Amino acid sequence: MPELVSNSVNLNVKEEKVVGPWKVAWRSFKKSKAALVGTAIVVFFILLAIFGPLIAPEGINEQKLSDPSLRLAPPSSDYWLGTDDFGRDIFSRVVYGARISLAVGFLSVILSVVAGSFLGVIAGFYGRFIDTIISRIFDIMLAFPSILLAIAIVSILGPSLQNALIAIAIINIPNFGRLIRSKVLSVKEEEYIVAAKAIGMRDSRILWRHILPNSFSPVIVQGTLAIATAIIEAAALSFLGLGAEAPQPEWGKMLADARVHLMTAPWTMFFPGLAIMLTVLGFNLMGDGLRDALDPKMKN
Amino acid sequence: MQNVLLKVNNLKKYFPKRTTSFKKISHVKAVDDVSFEVFEGETLGIVGESGCGKSTTGRTIMRLLEPTSGSIEFNGEDLSRLSKKGMRQKRRDIQMVFQDPYASLNPRHTVQKILEEPLIVHGIGNSQERKEKVAEYLEIVGLDSYHGKRYPHQFSGGQRQRVGIARALMTNPKLIIADEPVSALDVSIQAQVLNLMQRLQEDLKLTYIFIAHDLGVVRHISDRVAVMYLGSVVELAESESLYAEPLHPYTQALLSAVPIPDPTFEREKMIIAGDIASSVTDTGCKFQARCPYATITCKMKIPDLVEVKPGHSVACHLYSTD
Numbered sequence: 132m133p134e135l136v137s138n139s140v141n142l143n144v145k146e147e148k149v150v151g152p153w154k155v156a157w158r159s160f161k162k163s164k165a166a167l168v169g170t171a172i173v174v175f176f177i178l179l180a181i182f183g184p185l186i187a188p189e190g191i192n193e194q195k196l197s198d199p200s201l202r203l204a205p206p207s208s209d210y211w212l213g214t215d216d217f218g219r220d221i222f223s224r225v226v227y228g229a230r231i232s233l234a235v236g237f238l239s240v241i242l243s244v245v246a247g248s249f250l251g252v253i254a255g256f257y258g259r260f261i262d263t264i265i266s267r268i269f270d271i272m273l274a275f276p277s278i279l280l281a282i283a284i285v286s287i288l289g290p291s292l293q294n295a296l297i298a299i300a301i302i303n304i305p306n307f308g309r310l311i312r313s314k315v316l317s318v319k320e321e322e323y324i325v326a327a328k329a330i331g332m333r334d335s336r337i338l339w340r341h342i343l344p345n346s347f348s349p350v351i352v353q354g355t356l357a358i359a360t361a362i363i364e365a366a367a368l369s370f371l372g373l374g375a376e377a378p379q380p381e382w383g384k385m386l387a388d389a390r391v392h393l394m395t396a397p398w399t400m401f402f403p404g405l406a407i408m409l410t411v412l413g414f415n416l417m418g419d420g421l422r423d424a425l426d427p428k429m430k431n
Numbered sequence: 432m433q434n435v436l437l438k439v440n441n442l443k444k445y446f447p448k449r450t451t452s453f454k455k456i457s458h459v460k461a462v463d464d465v466s467f468e469v470f471e472g473e474t475l476g477i478v479g480e481s482g483c484g485k486s487t488t489g490r491t492i493m494r495l496l497e498p499t500s501g502s503i504e505f506n507g508e509d510l511s512r513l514s515k516k517g518m519r520q521k522r523r524d525i526q527m528v529f530q531d532p533y534a535s536l537n538p539r540h541t542v543q544k545i546l547e548e549p550l551i552v553h554g555i556g557n558s559q560e561r562k563e564k565v566a567e568y569l570e571i572v573g574l575d576s577y578h579g580k581r582y583p584h585q586f587s588g589g590q591r592q593r594v595g596i597a598r599a600l601m602t603n604p605k606l607i608i609a610d611e612p613v614s615a616l617d618v619s620i621q622a623q624v625l626n627l628m629q630r631l632q633e634d635l636k637l638t639y640i641f642i643a644h645d646l647g648v649v650r651h652i653s654d655r656v657a658v659m660y661l662g663s664v665v666e667l668a669e670s671e672s673l674y675a676e677p678l679h680p681y682t683q684a685l686l687s688a689v690p691i692p693d694p695t696f697e698r699e700k701m702i703i704a705g706d707i708a709s710s711v712t713d714t715g716c717k718f719q720a721r722c723p724y725a726t727i728t729c730k731m732k733i734p735d736l737v738e739v740k741p742g743h744s745v746a747c748h749l750y751s752t753d
Contacts, residue, residue: 152582322535326598329526330526332552
């Protein structure tokens with residue numbers, strides 16, 4: 132009888148390529164045109180941010196107050212996107228602005244993902260009163276409109292770009308926390324978690340090596356989308372005077388400064404606005420693509 | 432007489448059940464006063480319909496579920512008294528094979544990682560030795576060493592169950608609790624996996640507790656069989672003796688339901704009335720409401736598991752001497 136056993140599985144002895152879960156997701160991601168366009172936009176802005184000093188023709192604060200013809204000048208071959216009321220090159224400022232917006236977007240989301248995942252995992256895994264405490268705090272935070280909460284936090288910490296970043300990170304924590312918590316609740320009932328316990332694994336190893344990695348894919352999707360929201364929120368806070376300060380070329384701040392020139396020099400407002408819109412669009416398209424790629428769960 | 436490896440005494444596992452009234456807490460008695468012994472090197476089959484507590488018994492022995500009361504003596508040591516840490520270390524000697532090979536392997540880990548993990552957790556060997564052991568065990572269960580690089584979803588059900596079995600073997604356990612290891616598999620694959628398990632038992636001197644609802648499968652692999660009904664063992668006997676001469680009315684009914692591969696053969700089936708849910712009683716034999724032979728005694732007194740013939744115990748008043 133045992134001979135039967137050993138022969139049965141050797142039918143495909145041929146060495147084959149190993150397709151990991153991430154590769155499967157990438158294959159499905161590639162199929163979506165919108166997702167690729169979104170990724171292209173995001174990559175474009177990331178390159179803009181990295182190589183800003185090489186691309187921008189001028190610095191962020193090169194004012195040309197002496198020459199009135201260079202103030203609020205419309206787009207031209209010298210100043211591609213025109214100049215603002217101080218005669219500063221808007222193109223250069225938009226390029227440098229990419230650094231600020233992307234940095235705020237990525238850093239705040241990383242902070243909220245780390246904090247949110249930690250709290251969510253603890254709440255979901257240990258349950259009982261720990262869960263109750265954490266979940267109720269999340270509920271309270273979510274009861275506030277997020278921008279209002281952000282304004283409140285910034286006014287406590289004092290207006291600056293860094294504090295705006297912290298505020299945005301804090302208001303997003305409950306979103307990630309809840310997401311992870313609900314996923315952990317379902318993953319921890321999976322049989323491979325029981326199996327891990329049966330092997331003799333300690334809780335901490337089960338939690339960080341088995342439950343968290345298997346709960347993480349929705350966070351990647353949500354994280355990408357949250358970067359878009361964070362960029363808008365940062366721009367909004369700066370627009371309200373609670374984030375970036377002059378002469379920082381933050382897009383929202385640029386919008387706020389350009390408000391008065393809306394009728395006379397619309398380009399001062401149009402291009403920073405366009406930059407915000409495109410980046411956000413890029414992240415959203417990419418996030419949607421990721422959702423489609425990661426959500427229909429590795430069909431097994 | 433063989434050595435007793437595992438001795439389960441009066442094991443109970445009750446799950447609290449919420450009732451509409453606030454004060455009264457009732458319990459679902461998933462495992463209700465179960466006692467049995469497992470001898471070294473044998474296979475004890477546990478059969479019963481779904482919901483009879485056979486899986487819960489297995490998981491309670493592993494202390495994946497905390498027993499409500501009772502003792503679990505493994506090699507003379509009471510597992511139910513061990514600390515969490517002590518139990519974790521003990522799991523090196525008691526491993527489990529799960530029912531669903533699709534669900535019991537982490538989809539994000541390669542087989543290499545899955546099999547290496549028990550060794551890492553118990554601090555066995557260095558990285559090189561662990562790799563070698565994984566390759567060795569993959570071959571022992573009839574896979575190839577290069578399969579380690581694959582992910583679980585790249586295997587068939589039967590192959591995955593082999594991985595599951597290999598994982599249980601990694602720490603050289605003495606006892607393996609197999610919780611319906613073949614019921615998720617195709618019939619054609621079931622035989623292969625059962626044969627593999629039997630071969631491994633001989634080669635590695637393993638002891639099995641084999642939980643299943645398929646009487647044919649249990650008969651094939653078990654030395655002794657325990658029949659469970661509603662959380663209690665109603666009959667415990669040597670496999671041959673049980674199948675040849677079932678004593679408990681429930682066992683008789685169960686066996687009469689096993690199909691015979693002969694379409695012309697008409698067997699007198701013993702069909703029992705009612706269902707489990709409607710027959711839960713507080714007093715007397717748990718089976719009395721459905722038992723065709725129930726007497727007044729059965730309503731009054733819970734029958735004990737008594738040895739009526741050498742090696743054949745039954746919990747039924749029909750066979751009691753008094």
